[in-house]
Amino acid sequence: MKANLLLVSSSIAVLLAGCGGGGGSDPAGASANSGSQTSAMSGANATANGNTTGNISCVSPSTASASAGGPLISADTTSSDGTRMFASGASFPLVFTTNTSNADTLNWSINDTTGRVAASGSFAVPGGAATTTLTCNSTLAGYFAVAGSLKAGGGALPQAGTRPTGIATFGVIPNLSGIVPAVTYTKQEQHRFGMQGENDRAAVLAGLGITQTIDDRQMSVMEPNGANTFNPSANNLDSFYTSGNVMRLIRLDGTPGWASKSGGVEDFTTLPKDMSYLQNYMSRVGTESNAIRLKYFPTQSANYYQVTWEPNQFWTDTDANFVSLYQSVYQGIHSTDPGAVVMGPADAFPSLTNNRLQRIASLGYGKYIDGVATHGYYDAGTSPSHPPERLATDPVAANAANALNNSMRTLRTTMLNQYRSGMKLYQTEVGISYDLGSQYGPNYPTGNVLFAQGAVVARTHIILLGEGADVSYVFYGADYPGEVGYGTFFDLSNAQGSFGASNISPKPAAMVVSAMSRILDGTNTLGPVKNTPSGVYAYSFQQVNNGSVITALWTHNDDAWSASAGFSSTYSAAYSLAVDAPGTSGTVKVLDMMGNPMTLNYTDGTLKLNLTEAPVYVVSKNASVAKSNVNAPPGYVGS
Incomplete structure (x- = not known):
């Protein structure tokens, strides 16, 4: 969705071919209704x-x-x-x-x-x-x-x-019982994965391990035709949410034409005509949301609200008026939902969110937010050819600063130094499309492109969570028109995709989310592992209530990762991870990107791994070793 946003770019060398997907062998013929006995090779x-x-x-x-x-x-x-x-x-x-x-x-x-x-x-x-x-x-x-x-x-x-x-595609959801210990959740928001694009499809969300979606409460949605038409006591809630299984992130941006200065529907482009009415409307949203939480989400400790949506694109008013907007929203929401977590600004990139936070801190913006929201885009096109690590090893510091890991660290540092410690950070949209200029067709995407997209989806969300996001939202459900490939599912009925597609089948991206959510949900972030060599990425997490440690690791080499020569599934780098005290030996569970387990031995407290571009997850028990081996994200406190 963000292909038109400009960011410093660098060239990608083209060297090493990867292993593509699709195709298969042609075994000898068999008689009817016999000879089809097979098992995994x-x-x-x-x-x-x-x-x-x-x-x-x-x-x-x-x-x-x-x-x-x-x-x-x-x-x-x-x-x-x-x-x-x-x-x-x-x-x-x-x-x-x-x-x-x-x-x-x-x-x-x-x-x-x-x-x-x-x-x-x-x-x-x-x-x-x-x-x-x-x-x-x-x-x-x-x-x-x-x-x-x-x-x-x-x-x-x-x-x-x-x-x-x-091809015809399907997915198998991993069974991690006995591999990843079960988590006991004391608060519902200890779940860490949200999604855009599959609201109301409980089976899809459950298969992906998604536990929150965005629920529209914009004035432009709830009062499109006139004032005081939204009744917080009426039953406005989508019945999908009444199961209590999927939480609501409450979206607030949007002014109807009757309330905007321009006379047209606006996505919080400028201040509405009547700020006191905006505050009144938000107080009614708070009333409704608090009642919904108490009835359907009793173990959720607070409601979470997002005020603006990519203001880098939509907001045309002054910084002072931007803060005034938040003041009215904040005071309205908190007047009826005192435990609310009001968040913003949700610019498209963490770096853009950081820039805005720095610029408006002196205007008192921090008084009117309880947490920070950002979208997680990081490049001029987030795609297989533009993975989140692309700029991380750039020798030019200004370029490297734009890599996702570095921009998240900068954002967390700004939150700590110019706002306050312990603020929640929600990443509420990031998708990985096919490469810019791609088109759907009989021969595209290739299996290799689909592999690369899946790997980049996993790596992007691991970086976001590992650098201190409390929650990360996946974008999108099935392919849709106009922006090619953002879907984690194919739309099987429409050649250019459609919004709300119902006839779908999974891509690798869907199944890496299904595995990642089951492995990392219910964790707190420990942080990036210290002193990893160039091109190696490792993030440690610990299950809540002092549970097991889970470390996600992979390697990336721009020279082994290109559309023209192939996105390599075989390029590897050796790495040793400390999983226990020196002098100890034992075994740990290691899961591949799709959640398939193996048992590996470690000696002298160290596990030897061969990392590829596809992340693996190591499940270990010695939290003190893990905590001593990471750099905690600035100001992050977990849940």
Whole structure:
């Protein structure tokens, strides 16, 4: 969404090719309804540090006649909840539909996010239209792409909406019981992941591990046609929230035409005509929100409000009036919701939020915010070719300062030094699109682009949380028109995407979020690990109530990461992580980017790892070692 925002850029060297996704083997034909017994190949479990556990099996093909017409071959993994995501160990159908002139053999494969074959097989198909259903089960977690072709007739799976030709995708949600200890939450806001784009879709949010979304309470939404039409005692709440499972971030920006100076609907571009009325309206929002929290979210200690939305784009008034806007909103909200956390300014980049905080601190802005909100964009296009580390190792200090990790540290420092310690920091939107200039089509995105997008999504949110964001919001649900690839899901019905798509299937980005949320939710940030070598990134977290330590690590090399030569899934760097006291030995659990576990030995308190561009998570127990090995984010206190 932020492709038009300018930031210092640097060139990316093009050297090392990565491993693409998609495609598969063509095993020998098998007789009808037999010979399709397969399980995950060992290569699908191999990582730079060893083999993870888990496998996929798809067996017992059953063939039935189908309606004539349609493509030569198609495939789908249908789910009752429409997500095409499945619990680890659950059975699910893989259905191939064929329309052939003659009997043939269909060769199929299931590939993981790096293109390695996780399962494959073949079965006979009759002439004419037929469906063949395989019964599948997977304890291997992550994103998977189904491919298929006819031995004699060829063909490939057709393009479907924004999903390219040759694949049908599904996801398997990791089961981390016994791997990552369960967290006991004392406050609901100890959950750390929010999302834009899938409000009202409980199954999607649950599959992704998302626990908060944005709920509109702008005056432009609630009172579009006239004053005093919003009744806080009426039932205005979307029924989706009444389960209490997904919290509300309450959005306040927006002035209706009747209340704006311009006569048009504004996104808090200038002050509204009547500031006392704005304060009155906000007091009613506070009344409603406090009642909602007490009724539906009894373990949530406070409501969280975001006042403005990317004022770097929308606000055209003075800094003094910006502070006046916050004063009216703050006083209105706090008059009826005294425990409220009012946040802003939510500029597009942490660096832009920092600049505004520094510029208006002397105007008393700090009196009218309880916390800081920012969006998490960091480059002129946040995409596979523009990962968050791209500028981190730039020899020019001014360029390196714009890298996401450095800009977050600067923001946290400003919050501490010019505002106050302990302020909440919410990152309320960041998405990773395809590269600028890309277009949906039969051959795009490639499997390698999808792998890279997923890795960058994970790394971006780990950096944001690891540098002191209390909460991080994922953007977006399914692909939508105009800005290519921001979706974490394909829209299977619309070639250019659509808002509110219901026919969707996951990209790797969705499944890295599903794993990341289950691994890092319910943690407090310890901070970036000290003294990592150039190109190595490591962040430690601790589960609330003094639980286990989880450290996320990866490496990045601009020279191994480019659209033209490939985003490498094999480039690696050796690194040793302190997980226990010197002289000790034992084992720890290590999870890959998709949540697949392995057990590794450490000696002398140190775990030796081979890091790649895909993050891994190390689960350890010695918190004192971890705490002594990090730089805590300035002013961060956790929950």
